[in-house]
Amino acid sequence: MEQRRNLLKAAAASGVALVLPPAAQGQGNPKEARPQEGDRFVLGEGDKKGAVVKLDDLKAGGPPVTVYPQDVKSGTVRDGSRLNQVLMVRLDEAQLKNDTKSRAAQGIVAYSAVCTHTGCDGLSWEAGKALFKCPCHDTEFDAADGARVVAGPAPRRLPALPLKVVDGYITAAGAFIGRAGVIQ
């Protein structure tokens, strides 16, 4: 795992896109399987790392939180792949474009946290414009409009993850729309 993480980091830093074979994309291992309908989410960083994400964890206007999906039945946190990192942010519902609004839950939207250019993560947040900004080559993604690319070299949006609220928990309403990570 560590070796693969280092390989991905090196590839992202060098600007070289890295495409993993299916076996390396986590198919078959529940910890590496992509988010699925019915998954809840746990915080991926900070003092409350590992705690189930609650509506109160998301402040209106951001900043986003980085989370991982969790299978509710088994309790398995799907943190075995960096491609399962999800950026979740709460925006003003009136700000959301149509497709984005239909995938949101109480103004909360979610996207893959891995840039579609060469696979960096650690995207920053520009609150006033609701933009995610990639630290590697400065691509900007519009969180209110399906994470479309508004500047920079990334070839496509960050894949969106549809959400719903079930029993008071933020829950995945489906899989990523599009493939997480880099496609060549």
Ligand code: FES
């Ligand atoms: S990895 Fe190049 S802009 Fe994100």
